[in-house]
Amino acid sequence: MTDITLIEAAARRMQGHVRRTPLLHAPLLDRLAGRRIMVKAECLQITGSFKARGGWSAVSALTPDARARGVIAFSSGNHAQGVAYAAAKHGAPCVILMPSDAPKVKIDNTRAYGAEVVLYDRATEDRDAIGARLSQARGLTLIKPYDDAQVIAGQGTVGLEIAEQAAEAAITTAEVLVCCGGGGLSSGTALALAARAPGLRVRTCEPVGFDDMARSLASGQRERNAAASGSICDAILTPSPGELTFPILSRLAGPGAVVSDDQALQAMALAFTHLRIVLEPGGAVALAAALFGDDLPDTVIAVASGGNVAPEVFGEALRRFG
Amino acid sequence: MTDITLIEAAARRMQGHVRRTPLLHAPLLDRLAGRRIMVKAECLQITGSFKARGGWSAVSALTPDARARGVIAFSSGNHAQGVAYAAAKHGAPCVILMPSDAPKVKIDNTRAYGAEVVLYDRATEDRDAIGARLSQARGLTLIKPYDDAQVIAGQGTVGLEIAEQAAEAAITTAEVLVCCGGGGLSSGTALALAARAPGLRVRTCEPVGFDDMARSLASGQRERNAAASGSICDAILTPSPGELTFPILSRLAGPGAVVSDDQALQAMALAFTHLRIVLEPGGAVALAAALFGDDLPDTVIAVASGGNVAPEVFGEALRRFG
Numbered sequence: 202m203t204d205i206t207l208i209e210a211a212a213r214r215m216q217g218h219v220r221r222t223p224l225l226h227a228p229l230l231d232r233l234a235g236r237r238i239m240v241k242a243e244c245l246q247i248t249g250s251f252k253a254r255g256g257w258s259a260v261s262a263l264t265p266d267a268r269a270r271g272v273i274a275f276s277s278g279n280h281a282q283g284v285a286y287a288a289a290k291h292g293a294p295c296v297i298l299m300p301s302d303a304p305k306v307k308i309d310n311t312r313a314y315g316a317e318v319v320l321y322d323r324a325t326e327d328r329d330a331i332g333a334r335l336s337q338a339r340g341l342t343l344i345k346p347y348d349d350a351q352v353i354a355g356q357g358t359v360g361l362e363i364a365e366q367a368a369e370a371a372i373t374t375a376e377v378l379v380c381c382g383g384g385g386l387s388s389g390t391a392l393a394l395a396a397r398a399p400g401l402r403v404r405t406c407e408p409v410g411f412d413d414m415a416r417s418l419a420s421g422q423r424e425r426n427a428a429a430s431g432s433i434c435d436a437i438l439t440p441s442p443g444e445l446t447f448p449i450l451s452r453l454a455g456p457g458a459v460v461s462d463d464q465a466l467q468a469m470a471l472a473f474t475h476l477r478i479v480l481e482p483g484g485a486v487a488l489a490a491a492l493f494g495d496d497l498p499d500t501v502i503a504v505a506s507g508g509n510v511a512p513e514v515f516g517e518a519l520r521r522f523g
Numbered sequence: 524m525t526d527i528t529l530i531e532a533a534a535r536r537m538q539g540h541v542r543r544t545p546l547l548h549a550p551l552l553d554r555l556a557g558r559r560i561m562v563k564a565e566c567l568q569i570t571g572s573f574k575a576r577g578g579w580s581a582v583s584a585l586t587p588d589a590r591a592r593g594v595i596a597f598s599s600g601n602h603a604q605g606v607a608y609a610a611a612k613h614g615a616p617c618v619i620l621m622p623s624d625a626p627k628v629k630i631d632n633t634r635a636y637g638a639e640v641v642l643y644d645r646a647t648e649d650r651d652a653i654g655a656r657l658s659q660a661r662g663l664t665l666i667k668p669y670d671d672a673q674v675i676a677g678q679g680t681v682g683l684e685i686a687e688q689a690a691e692a693a694i695t696t697a698e699v700l701v702c703c704g705g706g707g708l709s710s711g712t713a714l715a716l717a718a719r720a721p722g723l724r725v726r727t728c729e730p731v732g733f734d735d736m737a738r739s740l741a742s743g744q745r746e747r748n749a750a751a752s753g754s755i756c757d758a759i760l761t762p763s764p765g766e767l768t769f770p771i772l773s774r775l776a777g778p779g780a781v782v783s784d785d786q787a788l789q790a791m792a793l794a795f796t797h798l799r800i801v802l803e804p805g806g807a808v809a810l811a812a813a814l815f816g817d818d819l820p821d822t823v824i825a826v827a828s829g830g831n832v833a834p835e836v837f838g839e840a841l842r843r844f845g
Contacts, residue, residue: 474834477801477802512795512842
């Protein structure tokens, strides 16, 4: 089970391989929002998202034997790159199963990190069956995107850094807004903050229509989304909260926030203008909640979780909101 | 005169007000370039460029009396924002003289930082005469953009940080590529590196047609550009090297590099994809030289000096090279 000890151990294993990302802020953005917004810029993380942390944590925790046989992951993108990067640096073979309609930049990058990419058709093929066949034949260890104690521990290092950086900025009380898919980043961050900065509370942030976590936190049980796709926030569309992540968030997180796709695009444009960082829609959801949400305190910390975005999508954000 | 003592004093005065920017790198960018490129991301600096350093250094070095009367600067943008930010934080009145055709985002931001913006017509009005009249009437101190010992000292703190960050990354020998207008950033960085990391040597980087520094370094005397405008790299178009900056660079810098506007745009697109940072054309010139230059060692450090760019210009970089 993930706890602060596991998170701190993951942080030690990552040293020198995964970046301590900066906590940015911009006076003009604060003026616009009417509150102080600190942005944890995980888009500047190696591989362009926080997923490098979970990937590193999981691969580095394997036995030498398991590492030599290799790892496998199912992912449409950021998790794939995180695992591929970590595997390559550990000399571990790596297979990534990706839907054939995943963004081309993410497929290319995953291959460039040295992984073997196996594409499947979302409509006609069974991802889990293909994965099980490959894993058995080659003895690969499956690295799940969020329901894995070491992955949650890796993502939790974001929370450790926020605790330190908030203390440096003399912030003792704040809401920490986190982009949420299956809840790996949110739950790891919540665990780290509960142990190291108890005045900072996590709130999950999701796109409209894919607010399974917000509804689950409200009802007290794991709810499912009606649809599997239909938001531009592709990086954080998951059917329901994780088995491991939900109990953690149920205990530690405040009510979930929900934003529209247009608010995510507008947050991308404002991050471009005022912070000079590149965010993908799913990585801008927490900043959108920080900018446009109600019922927030004077200081919020928004985790900008990723920046792997197609130029056309970014161009749209700039044309409409830049 | 600027020396390492003045630079280190400026660094102390900046503490907590000016950001220590990260040194980024991306495995896939290195593969593409065929060399290791470390990027000093000054686009993430407060106000979006390194100019906040020089502005802070100069304003904080004023006597209390001079500070109370206020400061004035001539600038089309980044220097204006840097000085305006520093003045506001010191409670000093601030007048910025800007050409009326400066990018709107830069005018707006300068006003938002609390400065009084006075616009003049480049074609029909004499900037220096307007500035002199205002300075005399109100006792304002002129903060020059580069030919000022305290401004050079402030920009030199980039070099101090590079020296520390290179040591952390075990880099002892490298070329440090620096976007160059009048030479404030290049000369300050060169002074700091000569004192704190003598294996790192500065090379200035300029756009084609505005390579006054490269030609001056070659000829040994201050050369002038034929034209005053005509490159998209608006932030770094100056008529000739500074009086104070040129002797420093003549002594400490290698031969200057020159890149095309298209190479600067392509560097912006590659920084978007691989580093997830926003660069303006003038701030991407050093990265362009790192990517496309000949005659470079295996490791280079490129200073990405600024990221204040209109969405339309950034969109063009993405459309053409993204």
